[in-house]
Amino acid sequence: MPPALRYFLSFADVIKAINMEVLDYDVVVLGSGIAGFKAALHAAEKTKGQRICIISKLHAMRSHSVSAEGGISGVLSPEEGKDSEDSHAFDTIKGSDYLADQDAVELLVSRAPGEIRHLEHLGVPWNRTVHGEIEERPFGGMSTPRTAFAADKTGFFMMRALYDYVSGVEGIDIFHEYYATSIVIEKGTFGGICAFRISDGEEFFFRGRSGIIATGGFSRAYGFTTTAHSSTGDGTALAFEAGLALKDMEFVQYHPTALVPSGILISEAARGEGAYLINANGERFMSRYAKERMELAPRDIISRAIMTELNEGRGFPSDRYGYAYVGLDLRHIDMEKLSKKLPMIMEMSKRMIKLDPGSEPIPVRPGTHFTMGGVHTDIDGNALYSDGRQVAGLWAVGECGCVSVHGANRLGSNSLSQCAVWGRIAGEKASEHAAKSSFHSRSHPEEILERESGRIGKLRDSSGSKNPYEIRSAMQKVMDSNFFVFKTVKGMEEGVSKLLEIKKEFSDIYVTDKGKKFNTNLVNIFEIGNLLELAHASAELALRRRESRGSHFVMEYRERDDAEWLKHSIISKRGARHEISYLPVRITRWKPQPRVY
Numbered sequence: 341m342p343p344a345l346r347y348f349l350s351f352a353d354v355i356k357a358i359n360m361e362v363l364d365y366d367v368v369v370l371g372s373g374i375a376g377f378k379a380a381l382h383a384a385e386k387t388k389g390q391r392i393c394i395i396s397k398l399h400a401m402r403s404h405s406v407s408a409e410g411g412i413s414g415v416l417s418p419e420e421g422k423d424s425e426d427s428h429a430f431d432t433i434k435g436s437d438y439l440a441d442q443d444a445v446e447l448l449v450s451r452a453p454g455e456i457r458h459l460e461h462l463g464v465p466w467n468r469t470v471h472g473e474i475e476e477r478p479f480g481g482m483s484t485p486r487t488a489f490a491a492d493k494t495g496f497f498m499m500r501a502l503y504d505y506v507s508g509v510e511g512i513d514i515f516h517e518y519y520a521t522s523i524v525i526e527k528g529t530f531g532g533i534c535a536f537r538i539s540d541g542e543e544f545f546f547r548g549r550s551g552i553i554a555t556g557g558f559s560r561a562y563g564f565t566t567t568a569h570s571s572t573g574d575g576t577a578l579a580f581e582a583g584l585a586l587k588d589m590e591f592v593q594y595h596p597t598a599l600v601p602s603g604i605l606i607s608e609a610a611r612g613e614g615a616y617l618i619n620a621n622g623e624r625f626m627s628r629y630a631k632e633r634m635e636l637a638p639r640d641i642i643s644r645a646i647m648t649e650l651n652e653g654r655g656f657p658s659d660r661y662g663y664a665y666v667g668l669d670l671r672h673i674d675m676e677k678l679s680k681k682l683p684m685i686m687e688m689s690k691r692m693i694k695l696d697p698g699s700e701p702i703p704v705r706p707g708t709h710f711t712m713g714g715v716h717t718d719i720d721g722n723a724l725y726s727d728g729r730q731v732a733g734l735w736a737v738g739e740c741g742c743v744s745v746h747g748a749n750r751l752g753s754n755s756l757s758q759c760a761v762w763g764r765i766a767g768e769k770a771s772e773h774a775a776k777s778s779f780h781s782r783s784h785p786e787e788i789l790e791r792e793s794g795r796i797g798k799l800r801d802s803s804g805s806k807n808p809y810e811i812r813s814a815m816q817k818v819m820d821s822n823f824f825v826f827k828t829v830k831g832m833e834e835g836v837s838k839l840l841e842i843k844k845e846f847s848d849i850y851v852t853d854k855g856k857k858f859n860t861n862l863v864n865i866f867e868i869g870n871l872l873e874l875a876h877a878s879a880e881l882a883l884r885r886r887e888s889r890g891s892h893f894v895m896e897y898r899e900r901d902d903a904e905w906l907k908h909s910i911i912s913k914r915g916a917r918h919e920i921s922y923l924p925v926r927i928t929r930w931k932p933q934p935r936v937y
């Protein structure tokens with residue numbers, strides 16, 4: 341837009357002329373998973389009359405959270421004396437290999453039970469005991485059953501209840517299938533989110549007094565993964581691009597039981613209900629790695645056990661499914677119990693690989709499942725710069741935020757509680773902030789939109805020589821081989837330099853679809869660019885960390901080294917350069933001890 345022309349046009353004319361729109365909201369929530377829905381709902385409840393929007397690149401009900409299976413953790417009956425919040429906190433901290441911030445863990449365990457009950461009031465049909473109480477199942481690393489569940493479709497039922505409820509709350513607008521391309525932050529203050537509507541390419545600036553990023557994890561940087569294709573870490577990458585700090589990005593969780601060959605999750609709930617892990621000799625091999633907890637040890641330990649069995653030749657051979665694997669054996673469990681408590685797993689095995697778990701073990705091996713690292717936040721989920729300064733008006737919650745309750749290894753079922761607890765906290769804080777703030781972006785909205793439109797147009801016009809999908813495969817191959825369950829220094833060095841080459845190639849891609857309508861090619865390219873940034877950050881931090889802690893296991897440094905490495909990794913961008921620093925872990929009551937199960 342020539343400046344002279346702008347002089348004669350009103351703000352609204354300019355926006356109309358360039359086919360863009362500015363929409364004003366008190367609170368802009370990016371992401372419609374469990375964390376995003378909870379945030380929007382509690383923002384709306386906190387201050388009546390505010391306008392809140394939820395932006396999602398998918399239809400909200402296709403958000404990754406719907407695929408959560410096994411359950412949500414929380415101590416529901418402490419008065420019976422069988423469980424306590426302290427026990428939940430200790431299990432979580434030990435599970436995290438002492439990298440979790442303990443004040444945040446204490447907040448998690450104290451708020452989780454209330455959130456489970458709140459979800460029940462919204463309509464989640466929790467499984468019940470014969471006495472009518474919410475039933476809780478055992479989960480890995482938890483010293484007693486404390487995982488509430490709705491069969492093995494917990495995420496679906498939570499999302500269904502939240503979506504139904506939020507859809508009826510006055511003041512909340514949901515924008516399904518809008519793809520966010522940048523977070524506007526000026527002078528340390530949140531200004532809004534730029535996004536385009538996928539159906540027609542029309543661009544929008546969602547101007548907000550407060551913003552909440554809830555865009556999930558980045559496990560799709562890997563090829564063999566249990567996560568949805570949409571888990572591309574967009575919000576984390578946009579925050580990184582905007583100068584914010586990321587924390588503990590080297591800690592990636594590999595779930596022990598991904599179905600072979602697709603990678604679809606076979607929930608830990610199966611082991612919670614009594615399934616065994618067996619090798620090709622029929623041995624329950626976990627007795628060699630975690631004598632007491634066996635199949636209910638934490639995920640990092642079981643993944644290493646499985647990979648050791650496979651590497652030492654005791655797995656089932658790869659000729660049947662293309663991957664070597666171990667067996668998840670449910671044959672000794674009552675079929676009626678299985679069909680009541682694990683219906684999806686039973687169906688999935690039958691449908692996907694034509695295998696009846698009642699007569700044959702399910703073939704499984706570790707797959708990338710969850711990213712412990714994310715946007716560096718304080719205990720309220722407020723996004724931070726690397727020097728600890730808050731970004732005014734911006735929160736990051738759910739899997740994309742690193743408030744640091746999972747540390748170096750998340751315990752199963754703690755993510756849904758994290759989403760619920762910090763969804764509420766951030767929603768309320770964002771609403772309070774919006775109530776006393778004006779719109780912040782210093783640049784005129786039309787300038788922001790023009791700039792963004794130019795950037796998107798330039799990317800759409802790319803006609804380089806490299807196929808972006810081949811670039812994605814190359815990145816995933818590096819992550820699957822060089823940054824998986826067992827890492828080596830040499831492998832990581834090679835991996836980092838390969839990722840740098842791949843990033844260079846990405847600047848020479850071609851975009852096949854030049855149109856604006858349903859340009860999923862362009863969406864994929866944004867996602868691949870985001871994944872590459874995050875894979876690179878994760879790889880660099882992994883290479884630096886010369887110890888083994890939680891999910892991060894380095895063959896040359898097999899022990900945890902608290903003297904040197906009991907600290908969070910912080911990475912931020914200065915132009916094209918990465919700046920890395922470290923931050924002490926907040927320890928309240930639980931001093932680090934050897935981690936034995």
Ligand SMILES: Cc1cc2nc3c(=O)[nH]c(=O)nc-3n(C[C@H](O)[C@H](O)[C@H](O)COP(=O)(O)OP(=O)(O)OC[C@H]3O[C@@H](n4cnc5c(N)ncnc54)[C@H](O)[C@@H]3O)c2cc1C
Nearest residue numbers: 371372373375397405409410411520556738739753755756
């Ligand atoms: C198969 C599976 C089963 C699991 N089961 C459990 C379980 O039983 N218990 C447990 O505690 N944890 C479980 N987890 C982990 C847990 O499901 C996730 O960590 C959690 O659901 C993440 O929720 P979220 O709200 O942070 O993000 P998500 O549910 O991933 O939602 C992200 C949202 O962001 C939106 N978004 C992303 N990028 C953009 C963009 N550029 N523009 C616009 N919108 C965007 C998406 O559309 C989506 O709405 C499981 C994980 C997997 C893979």
